[in-house]
Amino acid sequence: MKALNYKLVRDLWKLRGQVIAIALVVACGIAIFIAMISAYQSLAASQSAYYQQYRLAQVFAQLKRAPEPLIEQIQAIPGVAQVQSRVVVDVTLDVPGQKEPAIGRLVSVPEQPIPILNDLFIRQGRYLEPGRAEEVLVSEAFANANHLKIGDRVGAIINGRWQQLSIVGIALSPEYVYEIRAGDVLPDNQRFGVFWMGRKALGTAFNLDGAFNDLALSLSPQTNPEAVIFQLDQLLKPYGGFGAYEQADQISTKFVTDEITQLRSHAMIVPSIFLAIAAFLLHILLSRLIGTQRDQIAILKAFGYSNWSVGWHFLKLVLVIVFLGGAIGTGVGLWMGSGMLKMYTQYYHFPNLNYQISLGLVLGAIAISASAAIIGAFVAVRHAVSLPPAEAMRPEPPAHFRRTLMERLGLQSFLSPVGRIILRNLERKPIQALLSIVGIALAIAMLIVGRYSQDAISYLIDVQFRLMQREDVTIIFNEPRSASVRYEVDHLPGVLYSEPFRIVAVRFRNQQYTHQLGIQGLVENGQLHQLVDQQLNPIPLPIDGILLTAKLGEKLHIRTGETLTVEVLEGDRPTRYVKVAGLVDDLVGLSAYMERRALNRLMQEGETSSGAYLAVDAAQLDRLYALLKQTPAIASVNLRKTTIERFQKTIADTRQIMNAVEIVFACIIAFGVVYNAARIALSERSRELATLRIIGFSRVQIAVVLLGEQAALTIAAIPVGFLVGYGLVVLLSIAYNTELYRLPPIVTSASYAFAVIVVTSAAFISGLIVRRKLDHLDLVAVLKTRE
Structure with a gap:
């Protein structure tokens, strides 16, 4: 093993706490990215395959009543490939065991099973038998919600007459992947369901024998749907047409497509924030690590190691952290993505909803995180390799002394000696302090983002x-x-x-x-x-x-x-x-x-x-x-009451799962940021703190010097984190601005308090760990000169 590789292993072991903390932040970003993108790709692929295999119509139209011979004129419209006339009627149902009335949508299908537009996938049971007017197929969502099975009967008011419908099959249709009525914003599978009934039986029951009140059309390739819709509306206008519309505006398709689009947007925003924070942490870690290894870098270059060799050594440290985080994040992301897809099966009904994951997605996620980390570390590495050996062998010159702002204002008497040390160190290293504040503020912002959906949905x-x-x-x-x-x-x-x-x-x-x-x-x-x-x-x-x-x-x-x-x-x-x-x-x-x-x-x-x-x-x-x-x-x-329950179940519960994941990940980030800041500060100031111990400061006092500085930075970061968090919430509210619902940019006082509690808890735990390190500080080893 080369000498630099030995050094890399020693550095990794020495920095194991910080390495694990940053790797977990990287893992959070990769896990969310893989989970959301894989769920998005699986949903999109399942939707496309289902629509194509079961021939979802490309144009839909409803009307009052039209004679069947009108189909010939519709078929003659340029670009129309297939026309399917139907009878579709909503009726009131009496479902066994349910107090509230339910609504059933009766949709006519051919008496014999033949390929049709919006074709049926029969999950259980069989197709209708000709001449059996009471037989129906029921949608799987409605059957599951009401515990209906083959052979059960449901009462219905059909054209003013009470009739019992006998369930012979449970089916799915690409027209009702998201089973919802027009005008509703949420499905209610317990009180709204779709039933497929023989065309002759349904037409006769509603005086539509030889007529129709619903149309489904497929189009030839390269056909302009708007031109077809215009001509179709002209033909249907005398028959009470309600206006034709294309597949993209069909209610089920629109809702599923909106959810898929929203999932993709969320998958781009949140992981990007996590990876940006990881890159920022790596930059801080490397820049400060290089500051503590000036003499080692100088010796390496004096012994003939090139700038490239030294730079590659530090970049390998970054890559090890990234690939460690990538391995953890990939495993967690695959597990989360599979769970998300199972969650979606409660609301979107496909014959098969298979979880798909590609090697390219995993490698791409790791490559993105590695690129972000390398960019974050580039400045620090460039600074390391640019140091001439003679200059790097000298210890850093002591900070230039100047009176602090409070001393210039004559307020130093209000501070103890320890307090003055804290204030002087912050003022003398403003950039370092600013970077620490930004890191902690980003952690606070992510905690606020993690609770955003919960706040907005409650509002x-x-x-x-x-x-x-x-x-x-x-x-x-x-x-x-x-x-x-x-x-x-x-x-x-x-x-x-x-x-x-x-x-x-x-x-x-x-x-x-x-x-x-x-x-x-x-x-x-x-x-x-x-x-x-x-x-x-x-x-x-x-x-x-x-x-x-x-x-x-x-x-x-x-x-x-x-x-x-x-x-x-x-x-x-x-x-x-x-x-x-x-x-x-x-x-x-x-x-x-x-x-x-x-x-x-x-x-x-x-x-x-x-x-x-x-x-x-x-x-x-x-x-x-x-x-x-x-x-x-x-x-x-x-x-x-039912609408509220449906909203909470369909949207709030779905978002709650993602909220829980994001909050856990945000807590990891908060601890990673605060812990890294404290450990790096200890590495940088161990010589100074040891000197203070030698001249008579107690362990408690030197702990207050170090941890008091971290406390001051944390307090200063809180309002900055609030502002950044709210800005990210505004960004997410734009992504959630769909026709289905709009989540306003709402952040409650409870969310602000939660972020403060988590960050201060992380600071407290980090302080305990650092305090333990301080108690075991080797004064002799630390005070050895570096010259």
């Missing part, structure tokens, strides 16, 4: 579901009703108060930008459903004009005061023009709001309602649910 739930949406139950009618329906609603069991609302399906258009949505018409000064601004003050609904969520305004490229084109997709399908009265900061979904009577005037109709928000006596809920299950006029029922 979102409080504002969206406890302040804005305060209704207990929301009911939606199967068709718009006159104003008198409010009196019927008020007499439902347990209803204490109700607020009717109107929803009109429209397509917004601003120049070339479009979006299909429903305008919500709310009552003026509503108590159950209200809008609030960023200061949480109620926003009054304008007498005329429309309010859009800021995210929708961004998508439509429209601002307050501009006029928006509204293409109504129901009734006579008029086109209206409405002024944008303002943009509101809703945190969930995309929405458009008007005062209900203003919306009625826009539609040129009387006081019409699409549903009602209800405040309900909790003791009467069971009676209310039982009645709603048997009411054909009720198309769907939403429960606020």
